Amino acid sequence: MRSSRRFIVALTSALFAAAPASAQQVGTATAVNPLSESTPPGGTTAPLMVGAHIVHKERVHTTPAGTAQLLFTDKSSMSIAPNTDIVIDEYVYDPNANSGHMLVSLTKGALRFVGGQLSHQGEATITTSAANIGIRGGTVTVIQGQNGTKVINVAGIIKIVNGAGTFLLTRSDFGVLIQGWNTPIQDLGRIPPGDVAFFQAYAMSKFNENGGVPGFTGANIGHCGIGSVQGTNCPQVPWMPSDGGELDATQLLGNATNFGTNQITPPPPPPPPRRPPCNRC
């Protein structure tokens, strides 16, 4: 009896150990507006629901009206615009070592990726038919359309590589366009404000939607410097010391007092020469 029990425990352990990595959760669907769907590896396509586990090799697809947000275990997130197709090709993350890598392919549509621990080490990549987009410590908007792939750097360093070369995006609100895998990467410079605002709203709930979670009607958020509940989200106020000129003046004056003045008392003037006695006065 004891030996058969041991056999069952060992068999069960072996089955779990051999379970494919693809079943391991890599993230969660944190917001979903219909219709958005997901297809796990080897599984069937089903509507995506808030709270659904996202697994390795899963495909997420949004319809022309659907949007979704995925949150990954390394704290990165992906806001997915309507009419978008993505696949989580690779995802490995060891929270103890804070290391791993992720690879997501974007077949069509648009997404905004907000970086987490993996991107801080440069180990997050989004691929399209036109380029591989490496993200280091950053946030990026990627649009895959008929004209190719458009990449807008929101923050951080974005390294775009394709068959024609490499391009580094290091300035916020600057972007590139890549029309094909073997076409040169085109520098778009600063992206027009209207485009940035459009894509910001595009991958987000419309005003009559609730992302699959009704009932969130208000938030008592402490804002920095406003109200009785203080927040810690404070913009840095540009500031420069206003005593720079005074510091320079003080040093000049101190040196003048110490070294510029004459501390040696001039010698007394020589006495007038004595007149010889006058013999004929």
Place this chain on the structure above:
Amino acid sequence: MKDRTWRVSWNKVAGALAPALLLVVSSLPAKSQTTSDLLNPLFQGILAQPSNFNNALQYATLAPSRDIESAISTYEQLLFYNPNLASVRFELGVLYYRLGSYEMARGYFDSALKMKDITPALRQRAEDLIAAIDKKLQPDQFSGYVQSGFRYQTNAALGPAAGTTLASGRVFNNTFAARPDWNWFGAFGLNYVHDFENQRGDTFEASALGYDAQQFKLHQFDIGVMELRAGPRFGIVSDTATGLSIKPYFIATGATLADAVYYGGLGGGLTARIKLGDVSLDPYAEIVQQSFRNQTLYPLASGMSGTLSTVGLQASGPVYASLGFQSRVTYAHADANFNPFGYNAYAGDIWLPWNFSPLNDGRTWILTPTAGVSWWQYNAPDPTIDPNTTPNILEWRVGLGLEVPIWKLLNLGFLAQYRADVSNVPAFSMHDFSVTAGPTMRF
């Protein structure tokens, strides 16, 4: 006697500054470790049950102090649940603003202004930040300050106590001994940046600094200083670090003393900028040919003419929430026509600007403790002071500034400073306490 003077001086200054420093320290959170301890379970809670929006909100309000991007992810999650909330849009705007992503920030501030639930204070703050963004995105950007007011000093000469004797037994020239006086002063600092709007982030930068003080009684210490630095900054594109750049520049300086031309300097330098997270590091090296002009009151000044070489490091960044820091350390080597006037000097200064809003009206007060120390080692004894002792001087200085908002860009500024020089040559020892008040405009 020198040690006792040091202790007495330190006790006076520490007693004056302690309440202000206590105010700053007590407003900081107890331990950042507490925030870290809370964040991870909250994040795991979001992964397990994202619809628990109270859990998500708690994480979002704590995260900005540790992880801006994670806070962005969570606030955007909450915005999915209710896109009509001005407060959530506002916080996202601030987070993107802190990342330097100004168009994304502007998008959230603009949309926050359109929400029905926006409060007047939030509206004002959003509009202020949009104005700041507009300024940052201009190809030509100006920033700086203008200040004026009155200053009282216990030692306007920055000289030794009256009656200090020289090595020869003579008394230090009383015209330059320590005496109190009031002055009127004006100061300005102006920075100009032209952004060439290319991927590298190349710019042209110029800065001007000016200071003028007119004494009420001791006009031998009327002083005016002007300094100009300008040069192109070249961005360095790297796939491992952002914000790298290098800038060669020229320097021109001049000063008047006792209402006569006293000093002029021309030179150049090289500086770099390195960003480590939110901290900006600016190492620099510069060389200036200095020319001092003799005057009736300062007949030996030309002996200080020569070459001044300086290497230094400036650093600035946030400390926590609304507390920031600016610091500078330098080494300077001065060659002088008269060798005893040449020196090697080391100096360090730190400013800790703390923004706070005591009236909770969104208007920002700035309290700035400052501290600094300098050490001069001169080349040889000065025969007119002490022919047997090569001078060295240790200077330490502390200060506390307060700027109170009055109207729009106009503030009322107050500054209290204490400075003490301790030297092995009594004629070079001095101490000075000063208080300053007057209007300041920052832009």
